[in-house]
Amino acid sequence: MSDSPLTPTADVSVRPAVPGDEGAVAAVQLAAWRSGHAEEVLGDVVLDQIDPAALAERWSAAITAPPGPGYRVLVAMHGPRLVGFASVAPVVAPQGSGDDTPGGEILALEVDPAARRQGHGSRLLAAVVDLLRDEDRATSVQTWVMAGDDAREQFLGSAGLGDVGARRVLGEQDDPREVREHLWGASI
Template identity: 40%
Template sequence: MNSPTSDTGVRTARANDVPAVAHVQAAVWRDTYGPLVDADVAAAFTPAAFEPAWRESLRNPPSPRHRLLVATEGAAVVGFVAIGPADNTDPATGEIYTLGVRPEHRRAGNGSRLLNAAVDTLRAGDFGALTMWLLADDDQTRAFLSAAGLRPDGAWRDRVVAADGRTAREIRLTASLTDSDAVSDAASDSEGRTPHGTDAP
């Protein structure tokens, strides 16, 4: 288990962070989706596969309300969270599209820092509610998010995770952002496993 250090934080991603973010996503996808797909599919979860989408999304974000934040330990990027408007008709609802922490950097507070920064950024953008998708059987991440105040709203979807059409069931969690205590620090930082939602902001 890693121990928190004083040289940690969360900041807005820069263009030169793209390779590091792609490395984090590749590690998270192998950890999360690797057991669900064939070995040759998991082998395709490489930084090179994810880097172009991140580079383009930072160069041309879908809207001014889209953000990519990164968690750092020293100079190293160890996690990220992509946020923006939810894919629904309510402009006041924000979404965490994807949140990931490198497996070897979990349980050190990085997931909590990313979640708190995402909530603060969404509130500053006048979002009044938060939504987030995750794998239905990812009990560890669900426990982390539930401790922070997110709750399932009954919605679900089947996400395609492989070129052969293989799917994985996801559920949606939601929380209010209008109450300053609606989303709080998780009591135990067992975070960062699930790359739900879209692959890039």
């Protein structure tokens, strides 16, 4: 046995997504949606209609040809395995608000259900905040959270984000799968 006080650690990291990651990103997204939103919001019928190849193509485009400056996709790795991802975009203050400071919005942050509670989500969130602060000079971060997603609210709250009071509804008013979201944010 070694006399070193250091113990072996897993090879975990966050890096920018590269071409070839899109299939794993799509797989993580679908697994996370099935785990967290299948019953109460989206439903298996909706999730079964999502074409994994088409979803991977959309992630490929986001990785290789982002829609504008400041749009990024990051991935969490556990050894050679992609176990999570985050996408982030710049946020422009509402016209006439008088706020011209840059901010960022986390468009997606998902971790494979089998790899949760291992710090991957926290590493992704920290990397997003570092990028926003250091490269974009952003002073705030925000993200939309589905109403009733207690686990995500707890995660974001433990990281210093809070419900800022804004609400939105996605989908048609008569659709039983109407998605209600709350905006969470923080200064960075």
